[in-house]
Amino acid sequence: MDALELARKLQEEATCSICLDYFTDPVMTSCGHNFCRECIRLTWEKAKGRKGGRKRKGSFPCPECRELSPQRNLRPNRLLTKMAEMARQHPDFQSRDLCAVHQELLKLFCEDDQIPICVVCREAREHRPHRVVPIEEAVQEYKEKVKEQRRRIMVEFEKVGLLLLEEEQRLLQALKAEDEEVGARLRESSATLERQGHSLEMLLLQLEDRNEHSPLQMLQDMKELLNRKNSLSVQYPEVTPTVLRTVCRVPGQIEVLKSFQEDVVLDPTTAYPYLLLYESRQRRYLTTPLEGALHSKERFLAYPCAVGRETFSSGRHYWEVGMNLTGDALWALGVCRDNVSRRDRVPKCPENGFWVVQLCKGKKYMPSASAPTPVTLAEPPSHMGVFLDFEAGEVSFYNLKDGSHLHTYAQQQFSGPLQPFFCLGAPKSGQMVISTVTLWVKG
Structure with a gap:
């Protein structure tokens, strides 16, 4: 007999057959059956009111075996009182392990209804066509499902992590390329302005140098300087937008x-x-x-x-x-x-x-x-x-x-x-x- 079966047997012994709960102040009849004192008193009180209920003065039928038992012969059962108290406190004796209908151990699991059932429920009409497995097997299958789901979650998050890493690298690369592109255009514009500034500075120096010559020499050199000035075209660099095109966008x-x-x-x-x-x-x-x-x-x-x-x-x-x-x-x-x-x-x-x-x-x-x-x-x-x-x-x-x-x-x-x-x-x-x-x- 396994531990659960032993617990069930002990629970049965500690349960009153009238109220179906653990004994409270249990007493024993002359025929040897036990009941809660209040349960047997109420049962016999009801028997008094029924016609022909009393067979002999001061005696009443036992609810279990129907043998007449004198009411005055009820004896307290202290051992059963201790057993009932132990059953209340022990987790293995809790009613959650028993079928509420048949008071049998819940040993089976109905996969169609997703509920634990007892062996009596298994033969009932509503569960007969269903797939029923031992509850230990159902627990093991559930653990396997949890383990598999945990693996899937880890794999999927790892997959998403890789995708996010790839997207991060793509955005950083795009930002780097944009930085290099804008930087190159700004450097090119700066170089163009520097070249044009140098040419204008040289022309200005030549004009200042001609200022030291005689008026006639200045007039003779003016045509050459004007031609050089006209050939020097000042080009303004294109506007380089500095607003970033690469946006920070994290998928999901x-x-x-x-x-x-x-x-x-x-x-x-x-x-x-x-x-x-x-x-x-x-x-x-x-x-x-x-x-x-x-x-x-x-x-x-x-x-x-x-x-x-x-x-x-x-x-x-x-x-x-x-x-x-x-x-x-x-x-x-x-x-x-x-x-x-x-x-x-x-x-x-x-x-x-x-x-x-x-x-x-x-x-x-x-x-x-x-x-x-x-x-x-x-x-x-x-x-x-x-x-x-x-x-x-x-x-x-x-x-x-x-x-x-x-x-x-x-x-x-x-x-x-x-x-x-x-x-x-x-x-x-x-x-x-x-x-x-x-x-x-x-x-």
Whole structure:
């Protein structure tokens, strides 16, 4: 007999046949059967009420064998009390190892229903046509599946790692080639300007030398100098654009960021008085112009701005913004501290609690005046993503049209909670769409 079978037998011995639970204050009848004291009392009480239930005064039939047993002869079974307590505490005796219907050990696994069953269930009509295996075999098969899945995950991630490495090398090579190309063109332009400067300098020296001659000699040499001057054509070098064509784009990065996506909800109580918020699902305006009305300290009065209701002080968060803007729009997008100045016009830079990418006229997308290099794109983005990694102290911006990275602010840590920040510059500058809310400035 194995350990599980022994546990099952001991469990049966510690179980009352009336309540089907472990014995509580077990007593033994004169015929040798055991029951919970309360269970046998209730059973005999019910027998009193039935017609012909009492066969002899003070005696009742045993629920197991129906032999008459005097009620006064019930004897406590202390050994069974200890056994029942052990069964309650021992993990091998727990009912989870037994079939709830047949109280038999769950030795088999039905693969069709994906549940453990007992040998009695196996012969039942619902399981008879199913594929049933020993539970140990099912456990081993599951372990093999886990092992195989683990191998596949490692192989697939290794494959993706190689693809990313190849893409990294391709982008770095493209950037190197662009650097060499632009550098060569700039050096060629510099050499051309240097040659032309040298020729002009020589002509100037000759003119100064002729200045020392007599007037007649100067007139005789003038024709030659004019011919040389006319033959010297000053060529300006072609304009060499220094805007990088090679963009930072990591395959699959946006899909990874989407796992941190937040449903950002704008807070109408913070919106600039003439910044309109329209909820498309509810088909109603969340704000209306507040001409002459008193304004709360939470409302932006210096710019057409609003913030999200969410305040982030930990974790990673990502949200997307749709953009339908005119070419000369003025706008800003990113995060701000929850205590930034809302009544004063201040530069939107990290020193003032703003981490934003903004558009100025001329299609320049720049972080702030304090940033080392502005982010410049060829065309306004139609869809942007913002990723905040609070613990890392980073705010990153992405052009979702091609998945390219635009800019990342990085500092050791943020000094306080942050909120999503949205700003439109003026009427007729276009619209922003955050989740299901569209915002624009009333003209």
